[in-house]
Amino acid sequence: MNLSLQRAYYIACKDLKSYYLKPPLISWGLLMPVVFILAFYLRNPQGISEVAPGLIGLTLLFSSTSMAAIVITFEKRINALERLLLAPVSMQTLVLGKAAGSSAFGAVMGAAVLIMGPAVFGLSVSNIVLLLLGLVLSAVVFAFMGLLISVAVREVFEAMTLSNFFRFPMVFLCGVFFPFESLPKILKAVGLFLPLTYSVDLFRFCLLDQRSFLNPYLDVAALTAFCLILFFFINTAFMRRLREQY
């Protein structure tokens, strides 16, 4: 394996061990989607399958962004990030490693909801490859979003507040609880600039008999583009922030 990728892998493994694989965090990660599923199920048991793609997207969004933003901010506070910056690790490797840990956590949480699919939602998967690709790409994009948020804040509570500033509007603009096509034109235009729109649309295609608003390959292309753009921005933002801080 390439040395940089190997180091990114070790950074991700360390983060998973130190922060993610803790019972309280795993139960917190699963609690939110379970509560949402119960709430929707009790309201309309027949229509629960319609919100399943949105709930998977929502779980991925919250799991991946939260921890990415918190872990970096926490490590900045206790000076542990300095330890990583002193190591022979490029900024790209550091970003990849931090994002990998967070995406892995988000993807596992999203997959857990997905596994409940057949039993709870009565869903069948029409394209497993696209579904898994969507799961991974979405987890990476949301982890990058979390990292970008961590650049802008100093305290853990600020990371949470700023994360919600972006996440909650996305819940309403990206077709999570109602079809994207039913949004007014202006909000639809805004939604097209948000990655969750493409995640949910791709999950709808794979889980709801190919009933999606956009072409699934466009969804994959858009999510890939978000990954690349965010990766570039995070590297630049981190470098600038470090110059200010040190």
Next chain:
Amino acid sequence: MTAIVEARHLQKTYGKIRAVDDVSFEIKAGEIFGLLGPNGAGKTTTIRMLSGLTEPDSGEACVDGCDVVKDSVGAKQRLGVVPESSNLYGELTALENLIYMAQLYGVPKSQWINRAEELLKQFGLYERKDGRFQGFSRGMKRRLTIAAALMHRPRIVFLDEPTTGLDIMSARGLRRTIRELQQSGVSVLLTTHLIQEAEDLCSRIAVIVKGKILLVDTVEGMKQRVKETEILELELEPLNEPLLDALKAAEGVEHITLSNSRLKLYGKTIMRKLPGVIRLIESRQVDIVNIRSVTPSLEDAFVKLTGLEADIMRIDKPLKPPGGDA
């Protein structure tokens, strides 16, 4: 001896404050080189520039032949850095922390455990290898942080204020460890505000004040610079400002310092002027409790050469709380 670290005209400004101003020096292979200066002198900024953490505004630096800006990853690979705060991972055990460092520095997997255990034994932490870092005492944390910097067998180690905040026994143990490092062929860059520590450990010292290097010399070389200066140490009762002013102006006195109620008078002919000094003191109805001539120490050389009071060097930098800013 060849230079293993070279700093040339390094400069760094934060806002309107010039933290490091045209700093140049070389560290020779196998020596302990000290950066000695009061808090806020620019020691940490210098070490951060040399370790690739901070980019200099101008100037250049090389570590073992690697430019710290152009090839910062290469330079970091050759270095072991022990920052001022012991910043390993609290959730990981001592062994896990060392193995993580081995992974980051590309140590072959077959050596991870052996090397980690060898260092844990060397630093007296083997019995606590499965204990979490967050549960360690300050001295143990410091030792493990140094061990972590040595996992990849670097040829040069940077130690930023290594004994700050440690009790006397831990500090002594750490100084012994630093000497052992040198004996094993590792070059050491040590920053300290403790004159005695620099005198005990360093082969050569660079005195840094307000971001500028005032001089670079061996301990003996520094003492030589003040060897012609005679020093008279006095304990007086009571001591008052008018008397101090009078002594400053007395014939033969070039400079005076006051530390822990001990007054030191410096001058090339101070001993010949002693009767006059005694007469002056007695004329003010002040008792001489103790009087002696002392040989110039590094502290005296430092005071003479920098014009700073030695007391300013004894002020410890406040320890950063666990959540302190970097």
